[in-house]
Amino acid sequence: MLPPVLLVGMGKMGGAMLAGWREQGLSASFAVDPSLPLSPGPEVTVVASAADLPADFRPAAVVLAVKPQNAAQALPLYAGHRQAVMLSIMAGCSIAFLQTALAGANVVRAMPNTPAAIRQGITVACVGPGVGAKQKALCHALLAGVGLVEWVEDEALIDPVTAVSGGGPAYVFLLAELLEQAAIEQGIPQPLARTLARQTVAGSGALLAASNEDAAQLRRNVTSPKGTTERALAVLMDDAAWPRAMSRAIAAATARSRELAG
Numbered sequence: 001m002l003p004p005v006l007l008v009g010m011g012k013m014g015g016a017m018l019a020g021w022r023e024q025g026l027s028a029s030f031a032v033d034p035s036l037p038l039s040p041g042p043e044v045t046v047v048a049s050a051a052d053l054p055a056d057f058r059p060a061a062v063v064l065a066v067k068p069q070n071a072a073q074a075l076p077l078y079a080g081h082r083q084a085v086m087l088s089i090m091a092g093c094s095i096a097f098l099q100t101a102l103a104g105a106n107v108v109r110a111m112p113n114t115p116a117a118i119r120q121g122i123t124v125a126c127v128g129p130g131v132g133a134k135q136k137a138l139c140h141a142l143l144a145g146v147g148l149v150e151w152v153e154d155e156a157l158i159d160p161v162t163a164v165s166g167g168g169p170a171y172v173f174l175l176a177e178l179l180e181q182a183a184i185e186q187g188i189p190q191p192l193a194r195t196l197a198r199q200t201v202a203g204s205g206a207l208l209a210a211s212n213e214d215a216a217q218l219r220r221n222v223t224s225p226k227g228t229t230e231r232a233l234a235v236l237m238d239d240a241a242w243p244r245a246m247s248r249a250i251a252a253a254t255a256r257s258r259e260l261a262g
């Protein structure tokens, strides 16, 4: 059973996390969100602002899930919860920034991704100074509600993590879009093109998840010598094509994450 949690920002990611916590069993908790989304269940009371929280509510964790641009204004309102560990999933908000905005609170910085919505996410997290084993374990349990959890000691790694797994679902969805377009160019009717692209991406992801073989071997398993896939891969794997494009894309996103963190 998870202890009481205060969720700040019940949008896509906060809402997905809340759903995951409820599956594990959640003590009476609160969510703050000015758009007052519907509560997902009887154990969660949703209020419009920090001022509406009961004065005696003592959460074990405050989960910060507002957009980064709202952080500076929203965070100081929660600095009074000294007993709680502050778990931030906000992109580009460094541990130093969080600690300053939260008057020196114990903070954990985490980067999840959108497959969290179906408990298939991956989150990478990093503890700030002063966070003890119990608070780290609580954060692990909260993050594990929506998928795998990995911990890093070096906060600087959160920038490339943001580029790889934080944004990664977008690159995979782009692959489905491009595959559909290319199928249409070859004369496949649009509805079938869409089904082929979606199911190929989804089925390949499921096969990768279910297999002990690495991605390169699964790729080779589809590739017969002198066959059609080999011909396509020669185009895609040309150094100037996907290898360089992926490397540049991840480097650009990593640099942007560093910029956002100031």
Ligand SMILES: NC(=O)c1ccc[n+]([C@@H]2O[C@H](COP(=O)([O-])OP(=O)(O)OC[C@H]3O[C@@H](n4cnc5c(N)ncnc54)[C@H](OP(=O)(O)O)[C@@H]3O)[C@@H](O)[C@H]2O)c1
Pocket: 008, 009, 010, 011, 012, 013, 014, 032, 033, 034, 035, 065, 066, 067, 068, 070, 073, 074, 089, 090, 091, 092, 111, 112, 113, 114, 166
């Ligand atoms: N989506 C992703 O792929 C992803 C991945 C990793 C990390 N993240 C991080 O997760 C965080 C949330 O992203 P999201 O995609 O869930 O955004 P979102 O859907 O826009 O959710 C943010 C929610 O916070 C509410 N809000 C705004 N100001 C608030 C305040 N002062 N107090 C409480 N709630 C407030 C918003 O309400 P209004 O709509 O009324 O403004 C909205 O419901 C971001 O910091 C993002 O960097 C997102």
